[in-house]
Amino acid sequence: MNDPGLQPERTWLAWKRTVLSQGVCAALLLHAAVESGRGPVILPALLASGAVCATYLVAHRAHRRLRATGTPQQMPAGLLAMVSALTMLTALTTVLLWL
Numbered sequence: 373m374n375d376p377g378l379q380p381e382r383t384w385l386a387w388k389r390t391v392l393s394q395g396v397c398a399a400l401l402l403h404a405a406v407e408s409g410r411g412p413v414i415l416p417a418l419l420a421s422g423a424v425c426a427t428y429l430v431a432h433r434a435h436r437r438l439r440a441t442g443t444p445q446q447m448p449a450g451l452l453a454m455v456s457a458l459t460m461l462t463a464l465t466t467v468l469l470w471l
Contacts, residue, residue, distance in 0.1 A: 387431030419462040
């Protein structure tokens with residue numbers, strides 16, 4: 373019998389913290405975009421919102437797999453790469469538009 377202990381719960385909590393922190397950043401970017409009144413500044417806020425949604429979907433999929441099998445499984449590299457790329461694109465766009 374394979375007993376994963378509390379590792380699955382810790383992993384799920386880590387995913388939830390990541391989604392929460394990304395959500396806060398996206399909300400701050402959206403607030404800054406609205407306050408600045410500049411049109412292109414909304415792009416980072418939209419990218420950040422997309423990153424939040426993608427991260428949530430990846431986390432939900434991982435949690436659903438974990439509950440079904442009872443053991444943690446490696447996430448597909450493509451999903452993790454997509455979320456990472458979207459987050460990096462958000463940061464780069466934010467820096468370039470606020471220079």
